[in-house]
Amino acid sequence: xxxxxxxxxxxxxxxxxxxxxxxxxxxxxxxxxxxxxxxxxxxxxxxxxxxxxxxxxxxxxxxxxxxxxxxxxxxxxxxxxxxxxxxxxxxxxxxxxxxxxxxxxxxxxxxxxxxxxxxxxxxxxxxxxxxxxxxxxxxxxxxxxxxxxxxxxxxxxxxxxxxxxxxxxxxxxxxxxxxxxxxxxxxxxxxxxxxxxxxxxxxxxxxxx
Amino acid sequence: xxxxxxxxxxxxxxxxxxxxxxxxxxxxxxxxxxxxxxxxxxxxxxxxxxxxxxxxxxxxxxxxxxxxxxxxxxxxxxxxxxxxxxxxxxxxxxxxxxxxxxxxxxxxxxxxxxxxxxxxxxxxxxxxxxxxxxxxxxxxxxxxxxxxxxxxxxxxxxxxxxxxxxxxxxxxxxxxxxxxxxxxxxxxxxxxxxxxxxxxxxxxxxxxxx
Numbered sequence: 001x002x003x004x005x006x007x008x009x010x011x012x013x014x015x016x017x018x019x020x021x022x023x024x025x026x027x028x029x030x031x032x033x034x035x036x037x038x039x040x041x042x043x044x045x046x047x048x049x050x051x052x053x054x055x056x057x058x059x060x061x062x063x064x065x066x067x068x069x070x071x072x073x074x075x076x077x078x079x080x081x082x083x084x085x086x087x088x089x090x091x092x093x094x095x096x097x098x099x100x101x102x103x104x105x106x107x108x109x110x111x112x113x114x115x116x117x118x119x120x121x122x123x124x125x126x127x128x129x130x131x132x133x134x135x136x137x138x139x140x141x142x143x144x145x146x147x148x149x150x151x152x153x154x155x156x157x158x159x160x161x162x163x164x165x166x167x168x169x170x171x172x173x174x175x176x177x178x179x180x181x182x183x184x185x186x187x188x189x190x191x192x193x194x195x196x197x198x199x200x201x202x203x204x205x206x207x208x209x
Numbered sequence: 210x211x212x213x214x215x216x217x218x219x220x221x222x223x224x225x226x227x228x229x230x231x232x233x234x235x236x237x238x239x240x241x242x243x244x245x246x247x248x249x250x251x252x253x254x255x256x257x258x259x260x261x262x263x264x265x266x267x268x269x270x271x272x273x274x275x276x277x278x279x280x281x282x283x284x285x286x287x288x289x290x291x292x293x294x295x296x297x298x299x300x301x302x303x304x305x306x307x308x309x310x311x312x313x314x315x316x317x318x319x320x321x322x323x324x325x326x327x328x329x330x331x332x333x334x335x336x337x338x339x340x341x342x343x344x345x346x347x348x349x350x351x352x353x354x355x356x357x358x359x360x361x362x363x364x365x366x367x368x369x370x371x372x373x374x375x376x377x378x379x380x381x382x383x384x385x386x387x388x389x390x391x392x393x394x395x396x397x398x399x400x401x402x403x404x405x406x407x408x409x410x411x412x413x414x415x416x417x418x419x
Contacts, residue, residue: 052289052291052295053296054309056287059285060283208263209291
């Protein structure tokens with residue numbers, strides 16, 4: 001099971017490490033997150049070039065924000081699914097997934113997907129602010145730092161964002177972990193909050209381009 | 210003649226810097242207006258304020274009967290070129306225009322093709338915009354500005370990067386649009402463009418009309 005690339009990249013860091021930060025599993029976890037953020041960032045930068053011609057065509061800023069937000073979150077979902085599929089295909093081709101059940105893979109995928117959606121929503125929101133060029137780095141740090149805090153301080157680990165996409169740190173895993181239902185609802189709330197905060201910010205903004 | 214845009218006592222500040230200082234201009238329908246001035250004189254800021262991209266610190270911009278930032282965020286009958294035209298470099302020119310046209314959904318393939326042909330670009334070309342010369346990008350910028358048949362055109366340096374033939378083509382297009390009753394407001398460094406095209410010329414200096 002541990003030889004599966006899919007498990008190593010998407011299931012998260014096992015909880016059987018004490019005190020020390022598990023660098024190799026942690027690095028493997030951050031790898032697809034990094035790819036995800038770079039891809040979403042690449043498309044954000046690409047579309048920004050044409051924004052001067054597209055923004056006024058929406059008629060209102062709130063209409064632009066709604067469509068922009070939805071498009072970018074959908075892009076995030078597509079990117080996350082593509083990453084899952086690519087790695088899954090590699091595993092199948094290499095014959096590493098034969099012993100794993102579809103339900104098990106689905107649980108890992110769903111948790112990772114929900115986590116990616118909330119990250120995509122944060123990305124669109126932060127992209128409105130002057131820090132836009134640093135957004136992939138900021139989110140990468142958020143993921144890494146909150147995971148490390150969760151590893152060090154057990155009492156707060158369930159509340160740490162960096163843990164929330166990890167199957168191996170969830171209540172679905174036999175060793176237990178954060179309550180999956182609560183976390184999925186929380187990530188959905190974060191998605192809605194990102195949209196609402198962006199909309200309110202734009203109402204007060206005076207310079208769009 | 211009826212007004213297309215009215216700029217009333219508009220001031221725009223960026224911190225301590227006054228980019229526009231109590232600007233008052235009225236643009237009538239069916240005329241071509243030239244805005245001249247050195248770099249940094251406030252032309253682009255004025256254009257962005259008229260479009261709705263920048264909210265004035267004081268004063269107001271009225272397009273038709275509607276006030277920008279109050280009744281509407283952006284005018285629905287405008288076409289613009291501001292700064293160097295930016296496009297999706299991995300798409301063809303046609304695909305770029307199709308993407309932009311898909312936002313308002315006012316026009317179909319035929320009008321997109323027509324606007325490209327009007328500026329001398331081949332809508333069937335498979336050349337990606339990333340391989341376009343500056344002049345071709347500028348032509349594509351003009352095509353996107355005119356494709357939805359807007360009543361008002363705001364063009365910041367539309368002749369940038371164009372060869373003589375391109376300049377003549379764009380002049381003909383703008384004069385044609387004037388005949389159709391469109392209002393064109395353009396900024397140019399080229400005195401000849403201004404002389405040949407414009408009915409009225411305003412000069413800007415340090416954010417003021419002089």
